[in-house]
Amino acid sequence: MVYGNGMHSRRRFLRSAAAAPAAPLIVPGSVLGLNGATPPSDRITLGGIGIGRRGQTVLNDFLEQPDVQFVAVCDVRNERREEIKSLADKKYGNRDCAAYSDMFELLARPDIDAVLIATSDRWHALISIYAAKAGKDIYCEKPCSMTIAESRALADTVRRYGRIFQAGTQRRNISNFVLAVEMARSGKLGKLTTVHANTLDPRTTHDWLPPEPEPPKQLVDWDRWLGPAPWRPYNAAYIAGRWRGFWDLHGGGILEWGAHTVDLCQWANNADETTPVEYTPQGNHILCRYANGVQLVMRDTGWMGLGTCSVRFEGDAGWVETGDTGKMEASENLRSEIQLTTMPGTRALNHVRDFLDCVRSRRQPRSHEEATARAHIACHAAYIAWQLGRTLRWDPAREEFLNDDQANRMRSRAMREPWRI
């Protein structure tokens, strides 16, 4: 097995420490009578940061993989640390899973190859960046950034450090979505004209919840929970999940689903290295235009009832639509092409496997850093256009709005000290 980029110091150590150079240290599991199981020395060691409800779902998909060993969890909430530690210890029949409240302790461990990041949104880019700098490969839940600037910094840092990055946009590995994208990319729809992305109400609020007394730091570290978000008084509702909808804690409804659906539209339009060049808000819909003439419509209404996170691709020779139910609809001439998928759009199993395979091969996974950055940038740009209520033009090469200083100022925002990207 080949590991690129000089990674995996633990395995390197084990190999170099082998007493007899003639005898390979890594022996296939079948030879050892492991019935195909991966020996511990050859497993990808995984740490988890901020594993909540969604994180647990994805973690379970990781734990199903025979070549993964989950060794550590980090959370600012004691209750969650213990819950995930118990889950891992039960799985392995030991008490070896380490629990940290400080992510830097976890990231400093040279024996950890990869991290699963499933905090709430404001931390995603920053922790991914720290993980890349620490030499870890990264599976990060979406949305992966809060701003255009974060999106770019994330992709640049991952590339700089040669890490494998997979965003938690798992629909890139679920067959009904993949088939729809393939139909668009292969020309079966004819010349692609319009791609539609299911998004949610874009609104966020700048208000605060009423202040409440902060709990002891060992139970909930509020300062660390806020992280790069600007200070606001503590309220237990935030940490119970009511952080969505607050502008500085949540990316809004376009990004919430657009991280998936705009991403799929980008892929369908072969636009993983670019973004639309124009954004026009119309109510809660955003009409976008790519340089190749294809229109991207971000909309929250008018779907065919195929489930959440629907996408629809239209060409001059046909159309296809699909969503999280796994069902597909297509124009008459393409009905024979479509299939029913039984895996729901929220399941990350294939996506996790894709990531792990890429950790080994050092190939780019489906939701790699650049594709992720571009899709997120499209969502952020659309949200800025919606907030300003006017058409914005965008230069994908310079990643700036054309002739609009106010929009350009909204590409980034200061992080609370001492955090920085």
Added chain:
Amino acid sequence: MQETRPAAQTAPQPAAQAPAQRPTLGQQAAQAMPHPAQEKWREIWRLQPSTLLVLLKDPGASVFLKAKICQRLAEIGSREAVPAVAPLLEDPQLSTYARFTLEVLPDSSADAALRDAARKLQGPLLAGVLNSIGVRRDAAAVPLLAQRLEDSDAAVAQAAAAALGSIGTEPAARSLMEALRRRRAEIRSALHDAALVCGERLEKAGRTAQALALYEAVRGDEPAPPVANVIARRIADSRGKGGL
């Protein structure tokens, strides 16, 4: 004919307040929006920029009000905001909000305000200000940042390193190399990362030889594997581009 008045207006009135005891504009705003949870940001967004600046300087204005005004001023992007926002850099609850405004304001007065704060502040607030200087890539701040590389607070020195990396000029690179020679353990990894960023900037500007010198300095400091791998690749690439 007796005039009918609403009950509130016929109730006994308190004694008239002396001018000094009158509620300030900020207190009036706080009374209108007495609790942060009830303060509606949309009302603040509707205010004229001149009113926002008056409210921001009002000692009676709530933290919420000031925070949201800073956010709004960042969107408006007027240089008139600088003198009103800059003092908030010293406020632990409002410093980030002040940097919201200053970090994106397209005027050299914002750079000057951040540099001024960087000379006065310490601890996390200083680190935040240095971060903003880095975001703005203020080349005039290099000497100040070079000094802060020696700050006894490691977090401050790390922020200074990152800012120098982001600025990415030859003087910034020289400061980073000097700091590398001092071999201060607490800031080594920050220096290494900053050098990678700075080197990228130099290469983009066609300063391949300077970038290579910086990479060699990092290599000499024996960085941890993640950085060592990048440095080895960069040195090979730079030499290929005629960096020597």
